[in-house]
Amino acid sequence: MSAHLAIVLTAMLGGAIRVSTPFIFVALGETLTEKSGRINLGLEGTLVLGAMLGYATAYETGSPWAGVLAGGLAGVALGALHGLLCSLPRVNDIAVGIALMTLGTGLAFFFGKPFIQPEAPHLPSVPLADWTGDHALAEALRVNPLFFVGIATALAMAWAFRNTRVGLVVRTTGDSAAAALAMGIPVDRVRVLATAAGGFLAGVGGSFLSLSYPGSWNEGLSSGQGLMAVALVIFARWSPIRCVGAALLFGAAGALGPALQSVGVTQGYYLFNAAPYVLTLLIMVGSSSSVDAHRAAPGELSITR
Amino acid sequence: MTIALDRRRFLQSSGAVAVAAGLFPRAAFAADPLTIGVIYVGARDDFGWNQAHAVGVKALKALPDVKVVEEENVAETDAVSKTMESMINLDGAKLILPTSFGYWSPFVLDEAKANPDVQFRHAAPLWKPSDPTNAGSYWPFLDQAHYIDGVAAGLASKSGKLGFVAAKPVGIVLRNINSFLTGARTTNPNATVRVIFTGDWSLPVREAEATNALVDAGCDLITCHVDGPKVVIQTAESRGVKCCGHNADQSSLAPKGFVTGAEYKWGTIYTGYAGLIGKGQPLPNFTFGGYDKDMVQNTPYGAGATEPARKAADAAIVKLKAGAPIFATAIKDNNGRIVVASVPPDNYADVLNKMDYLVDGVIGSTS
Numbered sequence: 001m002s003a004h005l006a007i008v009l010t011a012m013l014g015g016a017i018r019v020s021t022p023f024i025f026v027a028l029g030e031t032l033t034e035k036s037g038r039i040n041l042g043l044e045g046t047l048v049l050g051a052m053l054g055y056a057t058a059y060e061t062g063s064p065w066a067g068v069l070a071g072g073l074a075g076v077a078l079g080a081l082h083g084l085l086c087s088l089p090r091v092n093d094i095a096v097g098i099a100l101m102t103l104g105t106g107l108a109f110f111f112g113k114p115f116i117q118p119e120a121p122h123l124p125s126v127p128l129a130d131w132t133g134d135h136a137l138a139e140a141l142r143v144n145p146l147f148f149v150g151i152a153t154a155l156a157m158a159w160a161f162r163n164t165r166v167g168l169v170v171r172t173t174g175d176s177a178a179a180a181l182a183m184g185i186p187v188d189r190v191r192v193l194a195t196a197a198g199g200f201l202a203g204v205g206g207s208f209l210s211l212s213y214p215g216s217w218n219e220g221l222s223s224g225q226g227l228m229a230v231a232l233v234i235f236a237r238w239s240p241i242r243c244v245g246a247a248l249l250f251g252a253a254g255a256l257g258p259a260l261q262s263v264g265v266t267q268g269y270y271l272f273n274a275a276p277y278v279l280t281l282l283i284m285v286g287s288s289s290s291v292d293a294h295r296a297a298p299g300e301l302s303i304t305r
Numbered sequence: 306m307t308i309a310l311d312r313r314r315f316l317q318s319s320g321a322v323a324v325a326a327g328l329f330p331r332a333a334f335a336a337d338p339l340t341i342g343v344i345y346v347g348a349r350d351d352f353g354w355n356q357a358h359a360v361g362v363k364a365l366k367a368l369p370d371v372k373v374v375e376e377e378n379v380a381e382t383d384a385v386s387k388t389m390e391s392m393i394n395l396d397g398a399k400l401i402l403p404t405s406f407g408y409w410s411p412f413v414l415d416e417a418k419a420n421p422d423v424q425f426r427h428a429a430p431l432w433k434p435s436d437p438t439n440a441g442s443y444w445p446f447l448d449q450a451h452y453i454d455g456v457a458a459g460l461a462s463k464s465g466k467l468g469f470v471a472a473k474p475v476g477i478v479l480r481n482i483n484s485f486l487t488g489a490r491t492t493n494p495n496a497t498v499r500v501i502f503t504g505d506w507s508l509p510v511r512e513a514e515a516t517n518a519l520v521d522a523g524c525d526l527i528t529c530h531v532d533g534p535k536v537v538i539q540t541a542e543s544r545g546v547k548c549c550g551h552n553a554d555q556s557s558l559a560p561k562g563f564v565t566g567a568e569y570k571w572g573t574i575y576t577g578y579a580g581l582i583g584k585g586q587p588l589p590n591f592t593f594g595g596y597d598k599d600m601v602q603n604t605p606y607g608a609g610a611t612e613p614a615r616k617a618a619d620a621a622i623v624k625l626k627a628g629a630p631i632f633a634t635a636i637k638d639n640n641g642r643i644v645v646a647s648v649p650p651d652n653y654a655d656v657l658n659k660m661d662y663l664v665d666g667v668i669g670s671t672s
Contacts, residue, residue, distance in 0.1 A: 007522065019514065117350045139521065209510075215539060216539060220509055221509050223507070225510070255514055255518075259518050262522040263522060264668060267672065268672070
């Protein structure tokens with residue numbers, strides 16, 4: 001039994017690392033955007049377009065890192081579009097986000113057709129546990145560099161929000177547009193930049209899907225991960241560090257279904273496959289009553305106003 | 306919508322009247338090519354279900370006097386009705402091949418009733434005698450090719466622990482799993498198949514997770530029944546284990562570990578239909594078969610297929626072509642219950658078509 005437990009725990013550790021990276025990037029991008037006072041629901045579209053463009057670029061140039069950059073730039077374009085549209089008077093950011101989600105996936109499907117068949121080079125992985133000689137552990141800890149980039153970005157963002165002028169400007173814009181204007185901050189410009197930068201992160205997350213894990217481009221690739229990541233931001237209460245934690249938890253819970261079936265717990269896998277969603281719901285219910293949750297939400301968000 | 310359709314029909318029929326009246330010199334046209342409409346639920350090059358159909362359609366396009374119109378990514382909603390109407394009314398299609406399960410009811414049935422002079426043949430065993438007679442079904446027995454996969458896998462795998470990534474525990478999937486195990490047991494009586502259900506037809510991340518979990522549990526050969534096996538095959542190859550394909554040819558995705566794969570051969574059915582229409586003969590309402598009718602095939606062996614595995618699989622194919630059954634003795638499920646005591650020689654009789662269990666030797670559960 002303990003051997004089985006070890007297999008399940010190793011699988012969950014591996015799953016957390018493998019599956020969480022796109023969630024980390026999209027959630028961080030959304031955190032940045034929401035901290036500036038806008039909601040960009042279109043990150044699912046950004047994720048898919050980033051995945052497709054990243055894969056296509058890696059295939060055409062032979063360099064997976066060029067693909068990561070292309071995915072990010074696609075995100076910048078979609079993010080800037082969202083930011084600019086929402087700067088027009090009486091435009092609702094949630095509606096624009098939904099429109100851009102459809103636009104992003106539509107563009108990706110349209111231009112992605114010729115790239116379903118070819119094989120693009122993958123991002124290399126860093127073997128962290130090969131020295132242990134434990135095969136399963138070595139596989140579980142074959143980590144993509146983007147995972148570390150994601151964690152570093154989260155730490156940098158958390159630090160910047162607290163300690164830098166840029167962080168203060170973004171937070172002020174998000175908490176009170178009137179106060180920001182009084183301070184002479186160009187509110188719309190800050191929000192456009194924050195949304196574009198958030199789009200960059202989401203696009204990079206997309207390129208991870210197609211260039212690392214599962215590592216190929218097809219139309220069902222994302223299956224809603226971008227939307228889940230946006231929800232994780234509320235769950236993480238707009239803290240970049242908690243975003244990483246939430247993404248890891250979500251990835252580990254997602255690995256539970258397959259791992260349990262592989263050790264012989266075969267009954268009720270529909271229930272285990274739903275574990276990430278059940279877990280998210282439970283924690284949200286548990287944390288929603290706290291006063292902190294409200295205090296952490298940026299004051300300018302259209303859902304909190 | 307109805308009005309537009311009626312006007313279109315009116316224009317078409319008035320055009321036909323004009324032709325009949327000799328306003329257009331009919332003789333200027335050679336024999337009209339037969340127009341066939343093919344509808345796909347996804348992308349034609351998905352390494353899976355849709356690609357297998359597209360390969361079959363290629364054989365159809367090679368025929369003289371046949372014109373093919375195709376549409377990809379058509380949802381299983383009234384979108385498919387619009388596609389069928391446009392193929393019939395604008396392109397003049399006389400045979401429609403909607404290739405996805407969910408197209409059948411009510412969409413294909415409704416169009417068949419509304420267009421009695423057009424033939425509809427659908428890729429799932431759903432036609433009943435009470436349905437319109439210009440509609441019908443075709444269905445190759447892919448489980449025979451999965452059985453051959455199993456025969457080869459029993460010898461290609463060192464541990465005898467085989468892994469199966471499956472979408473949903475429905476009849477056709479369970480049958481492929483059971484046939485795979487039965488084939489493997491002919492060459493390795495101790496072989497087991499560990500199955501992981503992902504819960505849906507296309508979930509790339511979970512398919513990759515399931516493949517990893519199977520390899521972590523000690524399986525050294527993985528196969529699958531999901532819509533697009535690309536992710537499963539690539540993940541198996543990257544983990545250094547062998548694999549067998551499903552639906553279409555995936556050998557290029559696993560140059561080191563590919564053994565063989567279960568493939569449809571839709572081309573046999575499609576060119577058969579075109580031939581019958583060309584000769585002015587009626588199409589059958591139900592077309593089915595396996596290796597005996599050349600409707601399924603196995604992917605050419607890859608580097609993962611050992612010499613004994615190839616020989617055993619080749620011999621088993623010869624037997625299937627001669628009509629040998631897959632299931633010959635009493636079938637016991639993996640809870641130890643005898644589910645079918647006397648197995649009929651026709652493996653596709655009703656008693657075997659209701660397969661809602663996993664046979665002894667499969668590690669997994671249907672719920």
